Amino acid sequence: MSTTDYRCDVLVIGSGAGGAPTAALLAEAGLDVIVAEEGPWVDQGSVVPFSLEQMDRQYRSGGVTVALGLPSVAYTEGRCAGGGTEVNSGLYRRPPQEVVERWRTNWRIDDLDPDAIDVLAREVESALSVQPLPGPAPAPSERLRLGAERLGWTHDESPRWMTYPTGDSRQGQRQSMTRTYLPRAMSAGARLMTDCRVDKLRLGADRVEGADVEFTNGRRATISCRAVIVCAGAIQTPALLQRSGIRRNIGRTLAVHPTVKLAARFTDELNVPDDVPVHQVKEFAPDLSFGGSASHPGLVALALLDQWEDFRDAVVAWREIAVYYAAITSQGRGRVMAVPGLRDPIVTYHLTRRDRALLCSGLTRLALLMLEAGATDVFPSYRGAPRVKSRRDLATIEDTFSATRASVMTVHLCSTVPMGEDSDRCGADSHGRVHGFANLYVNDASLLPDAPGVNPQGSVMAVALRNARHFLAEGWSRV
Amino acid sequence: MPAISWPKGGVVSEQGHVVVTGANGWLGRALVARLAAPTDGRSDVRVVAVARDHLEGRALTEFASTFPSANIDIRFADFGQPGEFDQLFSGLVGPIEVVHTAGVIHPRHFSEFERVNADGTRKLAAAARRTGVVRFVHVSSNSPFGVNAITTDRFRQIEPYHPYLEYGRTKMLGELAILDEVERGLYALIVRPPWFYGPFQPARQTTFFSMVKSGRFPVFGAGDQHRSMVFVENLVDGILATRNWTGPAGHGWWVADREPYTVAEIVHTVGRALADEGHDVQPPRLNLPDFVGNVAEKADRFLQKSRRYVQQVHVLGEMNKTIACDISATTRDLGYEPRVDLYEGMRRSIRWCAANGIEL
Numbered sequence: 001m002s003t004t005d006y007r008c009d010v011l012v013i014g015s016g017a018g019g020a021p022t023a024a025l026l027a028e029a030g031l032d033v034i035v036a037e038e039g040p041w042v043d044q045g046s047v048v049p050f051s052l053e054q055m056d057r058q059y060r061s062g063g064v065t066v067a068l069g070l071p072s073v074a075y076t077e078g079r080c081a082g083g084g085t086e087v088n089s090g091l092y093r094r095p096p097q098e099v100v101e102r103w104r105t106n107w108r109i110d111d112l113d114p115d116a117i118d119v120l121a122r123e124v125e126s127a128l129s130v131q132p133l134p135g136p137a138p139a140p141s142e143r144l145r146l147g148a149e150r151l152g153w154t155h156d157e158s159p160r161w162m163t164y165p166t167g168d169s170r171q172g173q174r175q176s177m178t179r180t181y182l183p184r185a186m187s188a189g190a191r192l193m194t195d196c197r198v199d200k201l202r203l204g205a206d207r208v209e210g211a212d213v214e215f216t217n218g219r220r221a222t223i224s225c226r227a228v229i230v231c232a233g234a235i236q237t238p239a240l241l242q243r244s245g246i247r248r249n250i251g252r253t254l255a256v257h258p259t260v261k262l263a264a265r266f267t268d269e270l271n272v273p274d275d276v277p278v279h280q281v282k283e284f285a286p287d288l289s290f291g292g293s294a295s296h297p298g299l300v301a302l303a304l305l306d307q308w309e310d311f312r313d314a315v316v317a318w319r320e321i322a323v324y325y326a327a328i329t330s331q332g333r334g335r336v337m338a339v340p341g342l343r344d345p346i347v348t349y350h351l352t353r354r355d356r357a358l359l360c361s362g363l364t365r366l367a368l369l370m371l372e373a374g375a376t377d378v379f380p381s382y383r384g385a386p387r388v389k390s391r392r393d394l395a396t397i398e399d400t401f402s403a404t405r406a407s408v409m410t411v412h413l414c415s416t417v418p419m420g421e422d423s424d425r426c427g428a429d430s431h432g433r434v435h436g437f438a439n440l441y442v443n444d445a446s447l448l449p450d451a452p453g454v455n456p457q458g459s460v461m462a463v464a465l466r467n468a469r470h471f472l473a474e475g476w477s478r479v
Numbered sequence: 480m481p482a483i484s485w486p487k488g489g490v491v492s493e494q495g496h497v498v499v500t501g502a503n504g505w506l507g508r509a510l511v512a513r514l515a516a517p518t519d520g521r522s523d524v525r526v527v528a529v530a531r532d533h534l535e536g537r538a539l540t541e542f543a544s545t546f547p548s549a550n551i552d553i554r555f556a557d558f559g560q561p562g563e564f565d566q567l568f569s570g571l572v573g574p575i576e577v578v579h580t581a582g583v584i585h586p587r588h589f590s591e592f593e594r595v596n597a598d599g600t601r602k603l604a605a606a607a608r609r610t611g612v613v614r615f616v617h618v619s620s621n622s623p624f625g626v627n628a629i630t631t632d633r634f635r636q637i638e639p640y641h642p643y644l645e646y647g648r649t650k651m652l653g654e655l656a657i658l659d660e661v662e663r664g665l666y667a668l669i670v671r672p673p674w675f676y677g678p679f680q681p682a683r684q685t686t687f688f689s690m691v692k693s694g695r696f697p698v699f700g701a702g703d704q705h706r707s708m709v710f711v712e713n714l715v716d717g718i719l720a721t722r723n724w725t726g727p728a729g730h731g732w733w734v735a736d737r738e739p740y741t742v743a744e745i746v747h748t749v750g751r752a753l754a755d756e757g758h759d760v761q762p763p764r765l766n767l768p769d770f771v772g773n774v775a776e777k778a779d780r781f782l783q784k785s786r787r788y789v790q791q792v793h794v795l796g797e798m799n800k801t802i803a804c805d806i807s808a809t810t811r812d813l814g815y816e817p818r819v820d821l822y823e824g825m826r827r828s829i830r831w832c833a834a835n836g837i838e839l
Contacts, residue, residue, distance in 0.1 A: 151637050152808065287629060354629055361628035361641075368639040392655055394639035395648075398625065 008034040008191070010476075011211060011225040013198050013240065016083020017460045018444025019231030020181035021124075025468040027188035031476070034223060035182075035190055036213055038197040038232075039080035044174055049087075049274050050294035058087050060344075065235075067334050067349035067410075073258055074409040075347075077233055081194050082177035084233070085457065088411065089276045089294075090160040090174050092130045093454035094121045095462055096286070107420030107449040110430035111470075120462040128161035128175045128461075133278060135169040139270035140292050140322035141277030147373030148290075153283035158291075158455065160278060170275070201228060201244035201440070208440040227439040227479045229432075229471070231464070234413035235336055237446045238427075239345035241417070242338035246434060249427040251345070254334030255415035255451040258351060259327040260363045260382070260406050261293055263303040263311075264375040269319040271295050277322075281369065286329050286453030288362045290369065293323040306407055307385045314379060324370065326362030327410075329453045330355045336416050356403040363406075364397045382406035412456050417446035431470040439479035443467050495525070495574040495613075498567065500556070500603065501581030502528035503535040506618065506672075508542060508679040509711045510578060510718065515549035525550045529567065529581070531557045558599025559583070559591050567603075568610040576614045577607050578718055582653075584620075584646055585683070585793075589786040596649035601656035608665040615667040616721050617657045619731065621674075621707070622647030626800040630705050633739070636732060636808035644793070645783050654731070661729040668721045669731030670714075673802055677711030677824055678831035683790070685832065688839045691749045694761030699799035700769045702743030707735040707804045710824035713817040720813040732809040736817045736824075739803035745821065752825035758839065772799025 012023045015037040027033045039058065047054045055063035060079040067073040078084035100114040124130070136142070137157065148155035161180075162172035173179070186192055195216035202209040202222070210224040230237045238251030277292025293299065300318040304311040314321065334349030351359075367378045367388050378388040383405040386396045417427035419442075423435055432447050434440045445460045447467075452459050497514055501507040507528070514526050528543065528551055530536040536553055543551040556567050558581050568575060583595040600617065607615050624634055625641035642648040657667045676684065690696040709717075717734030724730065740748070750760045776796035782789055809815045819827070832839055 151635070153635065283635065284632070287631065357628040361632070364639040364641060368637070372637075391640060395642055395651060397639070398641045 006034060006221060006223045008032045008223065008225045010227045010229060011036060011223050012229045012231055013211070014083060014231035014233060014236070014444060015081050015177060015182060015192060016078060016231065016233060016444065017085050017177065017457050018464045019229075020082065020085075020177035020185065021461055021464045022229055022231055022443050022468045023185035023190045024181040024188065025465065026472065027185045027190035029472050033185065033190040034225070035185065035192045036196045036198050036211070036223070037081050037192060037194045038236075039078070039194065041081040041178065041194045042086065044086070044176060044178060050276065050296050050299070051274070052296070052298055054087060065344075065347075067254070067256075067347040069334070069349045069351065071351070071404045071406060071408050073256065073334075073349045074407070075256065075413055076411055077235055077413070081192065082182060085161075085176040086174070086178060088457065089455075090162055091158040091278065091280070091455045092125070092128070092161055092458050093158060094118070094125075095452060095459035096454060099452045099459075103449045107418060107426060108422045109420045109449070112430065117462050117466065120465045121458055123465060124458060124461045127180055129163045130159045130161050132157055132159045133169040134164045134167050137169070137278050138272040138275050140272060140295060141279045143264070143266065143270065143322065143373040143375075144277055144281065144290065144292055144324065144369070145279045147369035148279075148281045148283070150372040151369060153281055153369070155279055155281045155283070157278050158280050198232075198240060199243070201240065203244055203246075206436060207438050227441065227476070229441040229443050231442070231444040234416045234445045235345065235347060237442055237444055238336045238416040239338045241434070242336075242345070248435065249418070249425060251336035251416045252333075253415050253418055253425070254336055254347065254349060254413065256330060256334065256349065256410040257327045257412045257451050257453070258330050258332075258355060258359065258408050258410050259325040260359050260380075260408055261303055261323055261325045262363065262367060262370065262381055263300055263314070263321050263323050263379040264370040264373070265314055265317060265321045265377040265379070266375055267320065271300070271319045271322055273297065284365070287358060288365070289327045289453075290362070290366050291325055291327070293325050295321065295323045299323060303381050304379055306381050306383045306405070307379070310387060311379045314377065324366060326359070326366045328355060328358045328362055329451055351403055351408070359403050359406065359408070360398065360401045363401065364394055367394055367397065412451060414445040414448040414456055414460075415450055417442045418449040419447040420449060431475070432467040433475065441467070441471065441475070495576065496527050496571045497524060498527040498529060498575060498577045500529040500558070500577070500579045503530055503539050503542070504580060505679050505681055506580045506675065506711060506714060509677065510580065510715050511542070511551065512546070513712075513715045513719070515543075515546035515551060525552065527552045527554055527571065529554050529556050531555070531581075558603065559594040564603050564606040565609060567606065568612070574613045575610065576616070577603075577612050578616045578618065579603060580618045582618070582620075582650070585790045586788055589645070589783075589788050592645045592649040593652070596646070597652035597656065600653035601659075604657050604660040604665060604667065608660050608663055613666060614722070615657070615665055616718055617653065617667055617669045618718070619654050619669050619671045620647070620650045621671060621802050621804065623651035623654055626802050627705070630703055630801045632801065633803050633805040634733065635805055644779065645788070658729055666728045668724060668728065670718055670721060670734045671731055671804070672709045672714050672717070672734050673707040673804060675709045675711050675714055677828050679711065680828060680832070684828075685837055685839060688749070688753065688829070688832070691746055692753055692758055692760050692839060694764040696746050696763065697765045697767050697795065697798055698742055698746055698763055699767050699772045702741055702746065704742045704799060705739040705801045705803040706742060706745060707733070707739040707802060708745070708821065709735040710817070710819040713819055713824075716818065717809065717813070717815050720815045723813050726812075730812070732813060732815070733804040733806050734809060734815065735804055735806050736820060737806065740821055742798070748821045749825050752822055752829060753839070756826060756829045756833070758829075769799055772796060
């Protein structure tokens with residue numbers, strides 16, 4: 001084991017939706033930036049999107065991570081250069097103005113102007129080429145749209161951070177961080193260290209001095225710097241802070257969008273294994289939203305697994321099946337707890353009674369939508385679920401559903417270091433500086449005070465740009 | 480009883496009949512009264528008012544006598560009894576419409592739920608199809624759809640069935656029976672009223688007023704649960720407005736006041752209406768924690784599993800729930816516009832009680 005020291009102005013930990021734009025802006029302003037990324041660099045296109053291989057290479061723990069509770073909530077984290085932006089659906093939503101206003105007032109966040117966030121969101125949209133599909137949506141997406149239309153439910157197409165060089169909707173190129181902000185950061189001089197896990201921050205009384213890191217090959221090193229900006233995502237950011245001894249209002253308020261899912265079988269071969277639907281149903285938003293999930297054959301089998309004895313005959317017809325989800329805004333909260341001796345933190349999540357009722361309502365309404373869209377069989381994902389073939393069968397969902405029997409999962413994790421001036425509740429100030437430290441910042445999804453009710457990457461990036469510029473204008477001169 | 484104008488399109492052929500089941504009930508009487516007293520002074524509608532038994536028949540005869548110029552024929556059918564109901568339509572000449580308001584919400588015997596709401600509806604709809612009824616309007620309920628998951632949720636026009644206890648289950652079966660008959664060729668539509676109020680109210684509604692008056696109407700938590708309600712005359716408007724629909728059969732619509740009210744707002748408004756009608760009203764003082772409502776619901780579920788029904792337990796168990804619907808599709812499709820709001824409707828109810836010698 002050898003030790004190598006690195007020095008820089010600013011160490012950015014994590015290279016996803018928070019870290020990459022932060023690194024780009026700081027490097028372009030002339031700062032010497034190191035970006036430490038735990039995962040590898042994986043070229044876009046070198047693995048099939050939404051495949052098991054991708055889960056293995058680009059997700060933490062192969063995509064098998066879980067927040068404990070009744071029920072447990074499975075979640076996924078990207079673990080690669082670019083983080084979650086490399087592996088998610090690419091669906092973009094501008095931060096809703098009313099959500100930004102809610103954050104500003106409820107959490108006493110200074111200078112959080114909804115109009116200014118809107119301007120930043122447009123900057124993100126431009127940088128990531130956010131746009132609608134140039135042609136028809138994948139068939140599972142069209143079915144969702146059709147069902148919503150027949151029910152008179154509001155729906156729309158979510159734009160994506162994709163370009164379509166050939167004009168073919170099926171040949172989009174994801175404009176993730178490895179294609180956008182990370183190249184920008186590196187061409188401005190930032191150094192990206194992949195396969196480099198930060199074990200611990202080196203802390204002084206009220207300052208951070210640097211970090212101890214370990215590379216995948218076992219080599220350890222120390223990075224010294226004048227400021228650290230932690231952008232490791234809503235699970236790893238609080239875990240790192242806690243491992244380093246910072247615990248006040250850190251990791252206590254995890255917020256997610258819990259989802260339940262179902263598989264719907266149609267009469268034609270509509271499955272698109274390597275893409276996801278772009279339509280979302282917003283009739284009941286923000287409390288309840290419906291959309292389409294990845295429907296790789298393995299994931300179709302997973303959706304049928306809860307009631308395998310009754311549903312397994314359908315798996316051979318996976319080409320006729322697509323998987324959909326109902327997501328809720330949850331009043332529950334979770335915790336992230338770093339435990340000495342364990343590499344990964346323990347994560348818990350508690351669904352409230354209201355959350356459970358909403359999940360049931362969401363799943364039932366989604367099943368209705370699928371019938372309207374022409375599904376011949378609907379397979380809700382919970383133990384004891386009925387096979388739904390008609391509206392009459394929907395009534396049996398209420399009798400048999402309970403959240404504890406369901407496969408509840410989420411991909412939107414946030415709020416573990418909420419920003420704001422309410423020091424009783426917030427882990428960081430209005431611009432992400434960790435309370436009690438002069439030069440330690442957080443700048444990722446952890447800062448969003450609660451779940452925004454829409455795909456959060458746009459919100460994460462807009463807030464990251466805001467805070468990075470504030471750091472350059474005011475923070476850097478003080479560190 | 481003030482005459483109320485017909486809604487747009489509400490014209491019935493002179494040669495036709497409107498068969499009103501449950502005619503002696505709260506809604507049934509309001510509907511018969513409207514059909515019997517059109518604003519233009521003519522009584523060109525032949526109403527067939529269906530009574531369950533001779534006791535009801537006598538009451539209906541007396542009621543019908545208050546509309547001397549109306550053409551009201553009283554017939555009998557007990558939807559809780561075995562047998563078919565084809566004879567209900569025998570001898571009727573011209574096009575026949577049916578408005579099926581008969582139903583059991585607070586049964587004397589538990590089995591009445593299924594016998595009346597499910598079996599009775601199924602057999603009546605089948606008889607209507609065999610007879611060639613031109614339009615069948617089935618009065619359903621919110622109960623087949625249960626309760627809203629959260630206070631801000633609103634039932635949309637089309638919702639999954641999610642029945643609330645036995646009443647909800649049997650009203651759902653009633654709807655499904657109607658839809659089965661639609662498949663066989665019956666032109667049937669469904670209206671779904673939530674909790675209604677207004678003239679011709681039964682005795683239990685008097686209890687509602689007296690509880691509010693004494694400040695003892697139970698309010699759970701902050702009283703922020705939302706409830707859709709419908710003034711009975713608005714409901715009659717909605718039923719008649721189904722005549723504006725020329726689309727396919729099998730559709731259903733919510734008929735309610737414009738917006739749901741919070742329970743706190745309901746109690747406050749009813750108190751204000753009572754005070755403005757000269758009653759002495761005590762401020763609300765029966766504030767219960769939410770769990771009491773949940774306990775009552777559990778007790779109700781337990782009782783109903785053993786096929787028993789206790790009205791007070793059932794009503795209490797429902798009081799901490801949000802049951803709220805969105806009427807925008809009803810306005811869009813039928814031109815339905817609720818004309819009376821809660822305050823005005825409650826004042827009219829209170830005046831009706833006074834005019835009918837009912838002490839509150």
